[in-house]
Amino acid sequence: MVGKFVKAHGDLGHLKWAVKLFHQVRERELGDCLFSYNALLGVLVKANMVSHAWGYFGHIVIKSRVVNPDVSTYTTMIKGLCKIGMIDDAEKLFDEMSCVKNLMTYNVIIDGFCKKGFVEKAQRVVNEMVGNEACLPDIVSYTTLMDGYCKKGEFEKAMRCFHEMVSRKNCEPNVLTYNVLINGLCSNGDVDEAKRMMSKMRLSGVRDNIATHTSLLKGYCIAGRSNEAIKHFKEMVNLGMSLDGKPYAVIINEYSKLGRPDEGVVLLKEMRGKGIKPSLASFNALLRSFIKLREFDKAILLLKQMPRMGCYPNFLSYSEVIIGFLEVKGRMQEVEMLVSEMIQNGHSLDTTLYSSLINAYCISGDISKAVWFFKEMIGERIVIRNDCFEVFVKEMCSRGLVLEVENLFNQMRENCLMSDVETYQSVLNECLCGNGDL
Known part of the structure; x- marks a missing residue:
């Protein structure tokens, strides 16, 4: 029960109260506070205070032996170490666990390895699970591993992993699994193969989502098929898909590269009308495009409109416009105003x-x-x-x-x-x- 209160304080951001409550319980229960301890570790890891969690783990578990850690203790600590990139320490803790690992423990270390690019180590963990009837890899294990392979450009290994997964009982690929593969193909510019994968996905009864189509948009752009990307985006809008900012950002960036920033600005206004917040990167791409086209007045107008559109200029926004204006004679007064505004805004x-x-x-x-x-x-x-x-x-x-x-x-x-x-x-x-x- 106390562990729930510790977690509740942590969820509300009351970290001091969570820690204080834990210590009170620790003194009263004379070491019988494993659930409270696990709750505290979870709170600290969630709040990105992993070093504090590691300190508690070292003092209470290793040094003082106040509690005997269980699988939840180890899994939480491994997750925290992976979160801050301390994968070697996470691996050591994983190998030295004094209790039986569960599915979540395996999936946490697989994710940690993949995020650091150590996909072969993640593969070895999955292989270990395959040989362990008590804890077989699930859809999360395989999807994480596939994502790791795709990000390294090793698509054949990702597909081998996919086929191994579908051959297992109760391990049917879901939309996240297919999206990982589709995104991997699109990142390599192989958008046609990605579309075939989407067809396979639909035939399997899995419905595509916005992330699927956003990957296709990126794939078209990477392959240099801008017109198809724009056409596909317009089809998404016409079909009434509930778009977020990501597909808009892809097309705005493409309009910028094509030297068609005015069309990108139209999309910004469309986003505003739908209550979708544009990304700072989208604005900066358009500013860069206007400057490249020497349409300086449009660039400065967009820069001034940014706050009203829910996005404040950053250093790069000002820098792009100022350096552009410096190439034009007779605009130094405007440059000085921009420099002054930039400094006033903390840059x-x-x-x-x-x-x-x-x-x-x-x-x-x-x-x-x-x-x-x-x-x-x-x-x-x-x-x-x-x-x-x-x-x-x-x-x-x-x-x-x-x-x-x-x-x-x-x-x-x-x-x-x-x-x-x-x-x-x-x-x-x-x-x-x-x-x-x-």
């Missing part, structure tokens, strides 16, 4: 943006602002790109600001971590020599 300039701004100000003849941004870079301990440094030095020298540029270089060398000082020094010396100062 910092990086090497590329600082360097590009300094370069643009030098080209436009506004050396005072170029110097201001150069000093800002030094203050942030960021080193200007070498090509932009050369433009800056030449512009400074052409204006007779030789001592000033030498001073700025020395400040940069003293305050910033420069891996190739000699290259920058060489650029400076060459410009000074050409200016007659050496």
Whole structure:
């Protein structure tokens, strides 16, 4: 009963109360608190506090031996270790279990191995299960293993696994199983084979879903069959499928690549009308496309519309537009407004943006602002790109600001971590020599 209260506190996010309640029970029950202990481990693992769970496991189970761990204890801890990528520790714990493993234990370690790309180890675990009549692999075991093979591009092994699964009793593939295979084929651009797999799926009485069709959309795009992807998407809409943001994101990204961002914006508005939140990646793809097409006004309009459409610009959003505008004469005022807005929204300039701004100000003849941004870079301990440094030095020298540029270089060398000082020094010396100062 107490274990349920510990879990309830954890589910509500009251982790301190969950821990406090566990310790109270531990003192009162004098070690007979296995269920409470397992509940606490589950709460900590779910909250991504795996190191804390590992600490409790080490102290209470290994060191103090307050409780004798059961299969649930081990499975929860193995799941947590897999969750944070500590697969070696998870494997060691799995091998050293002092109790009989159950199906969930096996499936947790199979999933952990596959997520780290150790599919052969996962296969060995499945083979071990096949030889264990008391705990045969189930649909989750096989589907996880197939997904691991597909992600490594080993589709033949995935299909071998599929055939082994269907040959077993009470292990019929479900929509997740078929989707794993269809997605694997589509990721390789083999969309025709994926469609045949979908037909097989339907003949088996398994109904396809949005994830199935989203994989097909990706497959068409990867295969360079954009028109078929767009056609398939429109068919999905016309059939009244309850779409989420993923199929929209695939087609918006494809419109962006095709240089048809206006059609992508139409889809964004359609999504808004249906209450579907667009992804940040979709906006950034469209911004990049507008900039590439030199449709700068459309890019800045979309950037300003983003918050109203439920998505705030990130660093990449601003960076794409700012760098695009820097290539156009007479737009520096808009650039300054964007930079100011970007900083106000909590984003910092990086090497590329600082360097590009300094370069643009030098080209436009506004050396005072170029110097201001150069000093800002030094203050942030960021080193200007070498090509932009050369433009800056030449512009400074052409204006007779030789001592000033030498001073700025020395400040940069003293305050910033420069891996190739000699290259920058060489650029400076060459410009000074050409200016007659050496």
